[in-house]
Amino acid sequence: MSQQENLFSVSELTGQIKSTLEEQFDDISVIGEISNFKSHISGHWYFTLKDANAQISCTMWKGLNNYVFFTPQDGIKVIVQGRITVYPPRGNYQIEVRSMKPAGIGELQAAFEKLKQKLSAEGLFDDKHKGPIPKFPMKIGVVTAIDGAAFQDMKNIASRRYPLAEIIIASCKVQGEGAAQEISNSIKLLNERNDIDVIIVGRGGGSLEDLWAFNEEIVARAIFNSRIPVISAVGHEIDFTIADFVADLRAPTPSAAMELATPNKDDLFAFIDEFSYYFTQKISEIISDSKDEVSRTINSYGFRYPFDLIKNEFQFLDNLIYRFQNFFDNRFSLYKNKLAITESRLSSFDINSTLKRGFVIIKQNDKIIPRLKNFDKAKLTEIKFYDGEIKL
Numbered sequence: 001m002s003q004q005e006n007l008f009s010v011s012e013l014t015g016q017i018k019s020t021l022e023e024q025f026d027d028i029s030v031i032g033e034i035s036n037f038k039s040h041i042s043g044h045w046y047f048t049l050k051d052a053n054a055q056i057s058c059t060m061w062k063g064l065n066n067y068v069f070f071t072p073q074d075g076i077k078v079i080v081q082g083r084i085t086v087y088p089p090r091g092n093y094q095i096e097v098r099s100m101k102p103a104g105i106g107e108l109q110a111a112f113e114k115l116k117q118k119l120s121a122e123g124l125f126d127d128k129h130k131g132p133i134p135k136f137p138m139k140i141g142v143v144t145a146i147d148g149a150a151f152q153d154m155k156n157i158a159s160r161r162y163p164l165a166e167i168i169i170a171s172c173k174v175q176g177e178g179a180a181q182e183i184s185n186s187i188k189l190l191n192e193r194n195d196i197d198v199i200i201v202g203r204g205g206g207s208l209e210d211l212w213a214f215n216e217e218i219v220a221r222a223i224f225n226s227r228i229p230v231i232s233a234v235g236h237e238i239d240f241t242i243a244d245f246v247a248d249l250r251a252p253t254p255s256a257a258m259e260l261a262t263p264n265k266d267d268l269f270a271f272i273d274e275f276s277y278y279f280t281q282k283i284s285e286i287i288s289d290s291k292d293e294v295s296r297t298i299n300s301y302g303f304r305y306p307f308d309l310i311k312n313e314f315q316f317l318d319n320l321i322y323r324f325q326n327f328f329d330n331r332f333s334l335y336k337n338k339l340a341i342t343e344s345r346l347s348s349f350d351i352n353s354t355l356k357r358g359f360v361i362i363k364q365n366d367k368i369i370p371r372l373k374n375f376d377k378a379k380l381t382e383i384k385f386y387d388g389e390i391k392l
Contacts, residue, residue: 011088018086021093025084030056030095031103033077047072049080049095057094058082067177068100070212073111077103108208112215115242119217124224130248131229133261137197139166140261141190141228143183146171150204150233150254157255162262168196173213174203180216187222187230199226200257201243202233214241223247233257355386 008016032049039045043062048055058080060068072078082097102108119125140158144151146169158165170186173179183201190196201223203211213219214234223230223246232247233254244250251257347353355361361384362369369375381392 010091014086014088014091017093018088021084021086027081027083028095029079029081031077031079032056033075034072035074037072037074045072045097049078057092058097059085059094060097060100064098065100069176069179069209070102070108070111071180071216071218072100073114075114076111077107079103102209105208108212108215112242115215115217115220116245119220119242119246124220125245129224133229133231133249134197135263137165137261139168139195139197140258141168141170141193141196141199143170143172143186143190143199143201144203144254145174148174148203150202153255154200154258157258158262161259161264163265165262168193175206175210175213179213180219183213184218184222187219187226191226191228196228198261199228199230200233200251200254200261201230201247202251202254202257203235204254205236205239211235211239211241214243216242219243220246231257231261352386355384360385 030049032051032055035048035050035055037045037047043065045058045060045065047058047060049058050056060080060082078100079102080095080097081099082095084093085096086093102111123129142151142154144154151169155167158167168190170190172182172186174183187199187201190199201214201219203214205211211234214232220242223232223243229248230246231249231251232241232243233251233256234241234243235253237252249260251260351361362375363382363384364376364379375381383390383392
């Protein structure tokens with residue numbers, strides 16, 4: 001065989017490798033630790049699976065990864081099932097993952113602790129963010145599976161304890177693929193309403209895998225961002241989830257959550273009966289005692305003394321007003337007399353009064369001639385009398 005016959009193009013060689021690998025490794029299961037995990041905006045997952053001596057790239061397409069009940073994290077050991085594929089443009093081979101599951105319970109517990117530490121460091125568990133649970137809710141939102149036993153138990157307890165409350169169910173999956181997203185969406189949906197007083201988020205008991213949706217970061221952040229107080233009620237009393245740490249209040253079971261969210265009508269009726277029986281008489285006694293106390297106070301010297309002071313001040317004020325009135329009257333009369341004298345004096349300087357007494361005014365060229373030396377016999381002279389004028 002000549003050397004020319006063994007000559008391949010890159011595409012031909014890559015194609016043969018691709019064909020060989022994909023035929024030989026069409027269905028494989030691989031165990032390894034996740035690293036460099038990335039959830040692309042398209043919804044596809046890209047990550048590396050590694051052990052102590054080697055690593056391999058992995059891809060899991062959107063749609064398939066919806067069936068994974070947990071969110072992968074770096075450092076978690078998983079078992080993936082899929083096939084080997086080759087990406088010709090780069091000449092890389094990778095695992096095209098069809099399914100993924102944790103390698104064991106320990107891996108889920110490690111993921112739980114890792115997320116718990118992360119959210120705790122961000123302050124999502126701090127008491128300062130936890131709001132009070134209303135004592136008399138009119139509408140209670142419930143985020144759980146509508147066909148689950150937990151919801152039936154909560155309905156029965158609410159009906160028995162506090163039938164005034166209306167239950168608003170935001171039904172969702174509580175385990176398996178897509179459960180975390182549905183729980184988060186239901187919490188947000190209830191927050192869009194303005195009439196919900198408190199939200200209960202939870203489900204009945206189960207394995208760690210069954211409860212895992214309540215350990216997802218998306219659920220934790222939905223609870224933290226809820227403007228409505230949230231009670232977490234997941235599993236049994238011994239079960240703890242991330243949702244329990246973020247919620248405003250943790251209940252050991254869904255039934256206990258409804259008891260914490262509602263008052264007991266029997267206790268309310270008992271309180272009303274006791275109030276009606278004992279407090280009516282007590283109020284009458286308080287009114288009678290208060291009436292006697294008020295009467296004694298009104299008739300006491302100490303109570304009258306302020307009124308005497310006020311009366312004295314009234315009298316002092318009346319005297320002061322009287323003195324001010326006399327003062328102003330006297331001043332007014334004085335200034336009135338002064339004004340009359342001034343008016344009399346001003347009248348004496350009136351030119352008409354002077355003319356009336358026999359005096360005249362002599363003018364030449366429209367100017368008054370006050371002295372003989374100013375008089376010019378050659379000029380026209382005007383003489384003004386009280387009763388008229390003449391010109392010479």
